Amino acid sequence: MAGPISRRSTNASRSVLRSRISVAILIGIILGCIFAVLYPHGFFSRDSYSDSHFQSRRLSRSNIQIKCESTERVNMLKSDIEDLSNTNDELQKQIRDLNEKLRVVEQKNRQAEQQVVVVGDPQKAGPFGTVKGIRTNPTVLPDEAVNPRLAKILEKVAVKNELIVSLANSNVKPMLEVWASSIKRSGIHNYLVVALDDGIVDFCKENNVPFYTRDPDEEIDSIGKTGGNHQVSGLKFRILREFLQLGYGVLLSDLDIVYIQNPFDHIHRDSDVESMSDGHDNMTAYGYNDVFDEPAMGWARYVHTMRIWVYNSGFFYLRPTLPAIELLDRVADRLSRDPSEWDQAVFNEELFFPSHPGYIGLHASKRTMDHYLFMNSKVLFKEVRKDDDLKRLKPVIVHVNYHPDKLPRMEAVVEFYFNGKQDAFDMFPDGSD
Ligand SMILES: *[C@@H]1O[C@H](CO)[C@@H](O)[C@H](O)[C@H]1NC(C)=O
Numbered sequence: 001m002a003g004p005i006s007r008r009s010t011n012a013s014r015s016v017l018r019s020r021i022s023v024a025i026l027i028g029i030i031l032g033c034i035f036a037v038l039y040p041h042g043f044f045s046r047d048s049y050s051d052s053h054f055q056s057r058r059l060s061r062s063n064i065q066i067k068c069e070s071t072e073r074v075n076m077l078k079s080d081i082e083d084l085s086n087t088n089d090e091l092q093k094q095i096r097d098l099n100e101k102l103r104v105v106e107q108k109n110r111q112a113e114q115q116v117v118v119v120g121d122p123q124k125a126g127p128f129g130t131v132k133g134i135r136t137n138p139t140v141l142p143d144e145a146v147n148p149r150l151a152k153i154l155e156k157v158a159v160k161n162e163l164i165v166s167l168a169n170s171n172v173k174p175m176l177e178v179w180a181s182s183i184k185r186s187g188i189h190n191y192l193v194v195a196l197d198d199g200i201v202d203f204c205k206e207n208n209v210p211f212y213t214r215d216p217d218e219e220i221d222s223i224g225k226t227g228g229n230h231q232v233s234g235l236k237f238r239i240l241r242e243f244l245q246l247g248y249g250v251l252l253s254d255l256d257i258v259y260i261q262n263p264f265d266h267i268h269r270d271s272d273v274e275s276m277s278d279g280h281d282n283m284t285a286y287g288y289n290d291v292f293d294e295p296a297m298g299w300a301r302y303v304h305t306m307r308i309w310v311y312n313s314g315f316f317y318l319r320p321t322l323p324a325i326e327l328l329d330r331v332a333d334r335l336s337r338d339p340s341e342w343d344q345a346v347f348n349e350e351l352f353f354p355s356h357p358g359y360i361g362l363h364a365s366k367r368t369m370d371h372y373l374f375m376n377s378k379v380l381f382k383e384v385r386k387d388d389d390l391k392r393l394k395p396v397i398v399h400v401n402y403h404p405d406k407l408p409r410m411e412a413v414v415e416f417y418f419n420g421k422q423d424a425f426d427m428f429p430d431g432s433d
Pocket of ligand 1 (some may be wrong): 282
């Protein structure tokens, strides 16, 4: 669409320009002659100088003065002027028409430019197998005015415009301890704890953990201080927005996670949302075709369905793009309207459900993280710890999301991966009792 329009409009602008130049020259000649008749002894009185400064420079440069000097010529020109003034109305009309055309062309140009901003230069599709859609959206222009105090903190903490962000209140302090010490042992420097109460502020100061306290906000504060796990979890969608607006890529991290390697060495950054999965193998983590069977339908008893285990909303990376911010807004909005909804379910529904009648889906690109590198505790306890090859694999993180006895299992992960204690997992059942 934008291609033909802009090419057409370039041609149109050129011809408009040409006719405008001709009209301008014509007007110049007419004016020159009028001045020659009315002011035969000199063109520019003091008074008229400033008004006609621009025109007079053009007139004197074109030497019309000399050409119009003789009276004979003046008479000839007088009659010319008469002729020309008859055509003047015609010209005025043409100028008006041209101006209108110019306005339309300019408007179309503006529209074309707007399309270009969104989709880039229009291109022809390349040969078979060579075309690829946009998945890496442009990042937003950082807007420091959104939160100058946070901007200053992030300038110091972030590495290559990225950082790990976590929310904590005192309910989760013991896990925060394991979380933070594993981050330090993994050589990660770009992380920040959003401290939701004074106990966490004190903890961070004592343990040299970078932290940030938000400006008072009644609603958020009451959830942050007293809220349970799920409620605090819902807060993060509102709090993260500013980080993205400031232009930072954010790796949101819950606290029931042990870091073993630096995750920034293992994320791909090609999608708006890159998330760890609750899946436990390739199919469940990366998606598969599940056949639904309805025998009563006879010939058409099988229906294929698209299945994927949910993304874990406790560990995901967002690029600072509009779709990523839109995701946060949509989830925060839904949670604020119905606080009983589970943030992880809402997060996935917003991310995956397509547009349909009465609903416009989010157009965000997504990537599932490797389920062995970004390992959930089901994968670890049901599979990895029982397999000699997989036991040698070094995950980037382990997320104890599948088990309620989080702290002892986190400590076991530390024992196993940092201290080489081979039997660290032996005392735990696969699931919880
Ligand atoms: C799972 O996927 C990975 C990467 O896509 C592949 O290397 C591996 O062989 C797959 N494993 C199985 C059991 O299919």
